[in-house]
Amino acid sequence: MTKPPQGPLPKVPPFFPPPTKPPRKSNVDMRGMLSILTMMVSLAALTVSMFGATVFVFDVFDDGLNKSIDGLFVKLIVLALAFFFGWGVGLVCIRGFGNLIYPLIIQIYAWACLIAVGILYIKIIQKLYIQKYDAMHFWVYLLMLLGGLFVLICLHLLVEGHDLRPFAIPLLIISVLQLFVIVFRYVFDVVANGWLVFADLTIFIVMISISALMLMHIGILAPLRYFIDELFSNRQEPGNNGNGET
DSSP, rough: OOOOOEEEEEEEETTTTOOOOOOOOOOOOHHHHHHHHHHHHHHHHHHHHHHHHHHHHHHSSSSHHHHHHHHHHHHHHHHHHHHEEEEEEEEIIIIIIISSHHHHHHHHHHOOOOOOOHHHHHHHHHHHHHHHOOHHHHHHHHHHHHHHHHHHHHHHHHTOOOOHHHHHHHHHHHHHHHHHHHIIIIIOOOOOGGGGGGHHHHHHHHHHHHHHHHHHHHTTHHHHHHOOOOOOOOOOOOHHHHHHHO
16 A cells, blocks of 8 residues: 655644855955055065166265265165066056056156256256266266156056146156257357267257157157056056955
């Protein structure tokens, strides 16, 4: 004799398993932590490199110029390594993790860099007017100017939508000042060494050209910006905490 089939068990304890609790979401915002961490690392590296460059410039204009030029390439390599490391980490911080505070700090650093380049430019004009320098020192002066402008452009590329045109105006004003100094030195000063005019004109042409390009805003840096945008085109949205959850 077969037993009749039993019906379903009643859904009361202990006939059904207790409800499982959903997994707890992590309260740690990993994306925010990485954003702050990369900002601090980048800021430290950029500060160290720019401070080291400032010390190097002061040493070059000091009385012991020959001592400063010794090991010039080693110093440049060390400073460049620190700067590019900080720049790369800062790029990840701003473009990758969407840090909104660091761009404001970078803009302050950019204006500080512009002030430093302006002071350096005026100091070089003074050195050229005195005409107490040799070919080695002249190329070091030019290299320092180009290095300062290169740092300014790199800081400009870190911030999306940053405008370089306001930075060109002070440089253009100093370039006009240098033109007046050149005219006075080689027209009204009879004791000037005429052969050194080529050094003055080289600095003037380089600075006026770069300043004009910055002011014209014709998109020379657009390919670099496009390349950087492509690198971070698939970055996480602001609502993503980096743990795979929104």
